[in-house]
Amino acid sequence: MAEQKSGLVPRTPAESATEMLELVLPNDTNNLDNLLGGRLMHWIDMAAAAAARRHARRIAVTAAMDSLGFLHPVHRGEQVVLKASVNRAFGTSMEVGVKVFSEDTATGELFHTASAYLTFVAIGDDGRPKPVPPIKPESDDEKRRYAAAGERRAKRLARG
Numbered sequence: 001m002a003e004q005k006s007g008l009v010p011r012t013p014a015e016s017a018t019e020m021l022e023l024v025l026p027n028d029t030n031n032l033d034n035l036l037g038g039r040l041m042h043w044i045d046m047a048a049a050a051a052a053r054r055h056a057r058r059i060a061v062t063a064a065m066d067s068l069g070f071l072h073p074v075h076r077g078e079q080v081v082l083k084a085s086v087n088r089a090f091g092t093s094m095e096v097g098v099k100v101f102s103e104d105t106a107t108g109e110l111f112h113t114a115s116a117y118l119t120f121v122a123i124g125d126d127g128r129p130k131p132v133p134p135i136k137p138e139s140d141d142e143k144r145r146y147a148a149a150g151e152r153r154a155k156r157l158a159r160g
C-alpha cells in the first residue's frame, strides 16, 4: 500500500517516538485492586496521540483502534510504561503502535502487558484531514513494523 505523494519531507519513527509513564492510583483500579481496562485504553490513546501529533506536527484525532488484549493484570501502586511510535504514514492517516509494560520498580524489569495499533488522522485548521509526512524506517524493527502496518491497513480498508 503506497503512500500518497504529499511532497512533505519524510521523518523517522524515532523523531516522534513517545514514552509515557503512569502510576496506578486507587482511582484507576477495579474492586480487585487491578488497573481498569478502560483507563489503560485512555492512556494508550494519549500516548499514541502524542506520537501522531509529533510526527504530523498538527492535531491528530483517533480514527480507529484495532483489537486490544490484556495479557496480565497490573496492580495498584505499579508503574505503567507506554511506548508509542508511528509505524507508517499514508495520506492523511498514520498507524501508531503502542506497547504497554508494567514496571517492577525494585528491579527495573518491564513486563509486557498489552499492545495496540491505532489509526490517527491529521486535522487542519479547517477541521479537514491534512497530508502527513511519510515515515522513513531505519532500524530492522522499524522496517518490520512499516511492512506489517501496510498489511494491516489493507485489511482495515477491506473490512470497510
Ligand SMILES: CC(C)(COP(=O)(O)OP(=O)(O)OC[C@H]1O[C@@H](n2cnc3c(N)ncnc32)[C@H](O)[C@@H]1OP(=O)(O)O)[C@@H](O)C(=O)NCCC(=O)NCCS
Pocket: 061, 062, 063, 064, 090, 091, 092, 093, 094, 119, 121, 129, 156
Ligand atoms: C477520522 C476522520 C477525521 C476521517 O474523516 P473523513 O471525512 O472520513 O476523511 P477521509 O475519508 O478523507 O479519510 C481520511 C483518512 O482517514 C482514514 N480513515 C477514516 N476512517 C477510518 C477508520 N475508521 N479507520 C482507519 N482509517 C480511517 C482514511 O483511510 C484516510 O486515510 P488516508 O488519507 O491516509 O488514506 C473523521 O471520521 C472523524 O473526525 N472522526 C472522529 C474522530 C474523533 O473525534 N476521534 C476521537 C474519538 S471519538
